[in-house]
Amino acid sequence: MYNMGVFKNIIKGKLEILSFILFLTMTVSVSQAQTSQGFVKEGLTIDSKILKQKVRFTIYLPSDYETSSRYYPIVYLLHGYTDNDTGWLQFGEANTLADEAIANREIPPMILAMPDAGVTWYINDYKGKERYEDFFIQEFIPYIESNYRVRTEKRYRGVAGLSMGGYGTLIYALKHPDLFSACVAFSAAVYTEEEVVKMTPDRWNGRYGKLFGENLTGIDRFTDHHKANSILHIVDNLDQEKLKGLRIYIDCGDDDFLAIGNSELHILLTKKKINHEYRVRDGGHSWTYWRTGLVPALQFIGKGFHQE
Numbered sequence: 001m002y003n004m005g006v007f008k009n010i011i012k013g014k015l016e017i018l019s020f021i022l023f024l025t026m027t028v029s030v031s032q033a034q035t036s037q038g039f040v041k042e043g044l045t046i047d048s049k050i051l052k053q054k055v056r057f058t059i060y061l062p063s064d065y066e067t068s069s070r071y072y073p074i075v076y077l078l079h080g081y082t083d084n085d086t087g088w089l090q091f092g093e094a095n096t097l098a099d100e101a102i103a104n105r106e107i108p109p110m111i112l113a114m115p116d117a118g119v120t121w122y123i124n125d126y127k128g129k130e131r132y133e134d135f136f137i138q139e140f141i142p143y144i145e146s147n148y149r150v151r152t153e154k155r156y157r158g159v160a161g162l163s164m165g166g167y168g169t170l171i172y173a174l175k176h177p178d179l180f181s182a183c184v185a186f187s188a189a190v191y192t193e194e195e196v197v198k199m200t201p202d203r204w205n206g207r208y209g210k211l212f213g214e215n216l217t218g219i220d221r222f223t224d225h226h227k228a229n230s231i232l233h234i235v236d237n238l239d240q241e242k243l244k245g246l247r248i249y250i251d252c253g254d255d256d257f258l259a260i261g262n263s264e265l266h267i268l269l270t271k272k273k274i275n276h277e278y279r280v281r282d283g284g285h286s287w288t289y290w291r292t293g294l295v296p297a298l299q300f301i302g303k304g305f306h307q308e
Contacts, residue, residue: 035103036063040095042086046143050135056116057140058085059148060095062102062109071149073305074111075298076141078122078161078168081189081207085116091287092162094294101295107302113144121189122168125211126225137176154245158301160184162290163258170231170265173246174238181304182247184297186290190231190261196221232261235268248276249300251293253283 039061045054062072077094079087088094094112101107120132145152159180161169166188173183191199197218204221205214212226227233248269252262259280266278277300283289 035099038063038095038099038102039065040089042089046140048135048139050131050139055135055140056085057144058089058114059144060089060098060112060114061148062111063099064109065111065149069149071151072109072111073156073158073302074113074144074148074150075158075160075301076172077112077114078159078165079114079117080161080163080165081119081121084118085114088112088114092291092294097291097294098298101298106295107298108305110298110302110305111148111150113140115140117165117168119164119207121164121211123171123211123229126213126223130210133171133175136172137179141179154179155181156305158182158184158304160186160297160301161188162186163285164189166190167231171229171234173248174231174234174243177242177246180246182249182301184249184251184300186293186297187252187256187258187285188231188250188262188265189258190265191258192232192261192264193222195261231265232268235265235272235274240272240274243274247300247304248274249279249297250276251279251281251297253285253289254280255282255284256289257285 040058041061042058043056044059045056048055064070065072077088079085094114098107098110098112102109115136117132120130122136123133124131144150150156157180159169159172160183161167163186166185167190169183169185170188170190173180199208199221201215201217204216208221209215211229212221213223216223222230250262250266252259256262263280266276269276269278279293281289281293283292
């Protein structure tokens with residue numbers, strides 16, 4: 001014979017467990033619903049007259065973009081070497097991180113524009129045949145800001161990137177400070193003179209020869225074109241007055257092979273009394289490092305989008 005009291009207790013226990021599971025499910029659903037998802041559009045292209053080809057780009061739009069009439073601040077997010085315009089989404093989870101940060105009011109709603117730069121290093125080559133910097137400044141920014149609801153004042157425009165894109169970020173911000181209010185360079189490809197001189201011929205020709213001159217060795221690698229696009233040389237010779245209104249943020253891991261160049265940049269900026277933020281976190285040249293730094297970076301840029 002069943003003991004009815006025991007049976008009732010078992011039923012009661014199961015009901016309590018089911019109720020708890022239902023509560024958890026509803027809680028998760030509500031939490032997910034509170035984080036509205038933005039819109040990601042990949043495979044878009046712009047016809048470039050300067051590059052004489054179509055250039056692909058990806059764009060992230062905040063969740064309320066299609067239901068509002070407001071204009072948004074923008075951050076140009078630059079990918080690394082051998083990657084493309086989808087890298088920050090595929091590996092960096094930029095859209096998910098932005099959704100959550102916007103929902104939690106950690107950053108203001110903003111547009112993220114991500115162009116495909118191939119292996120151009122975001123600059124013009126020394127022969128003047130591949131003019132990516134000209135394309136970015138003269139065509140890409142105007143195209144994005146005329147085809148999307150973007151606030152076009154300098155104070156609402158930032159740029160950020162990793163590795164090759166970190167280098168491109170510094171190039172654009174330092175050479176065109178009239179266009180950007182803030183920049184964030186992750187693991188930027190910044191090299192000291194000693195590192196450039198000691199670079200093997202294979203590495204030089206494979207990555208930098210097409211930009212600055214093939215088969216150059218030693219000090220001969222520092223051509224006028226190279227100096228004009230060397231971050232340390234630019235900082236050492238720039239007019240500091242032109243950087244007023246530009247906020248700079250550098251972030252490079254302690255185990256990154258680019259740590260020496262980034263630390264030298266920090267030291268040079270300090271000597272020049274140029275205000276900047278410098279971060280050294282535990283980590284190397286990896287997506288784990290860049291993912292975990294993206295929200296603080298967007299917070300840094302987004303701070304300037306607010307009225308104090």
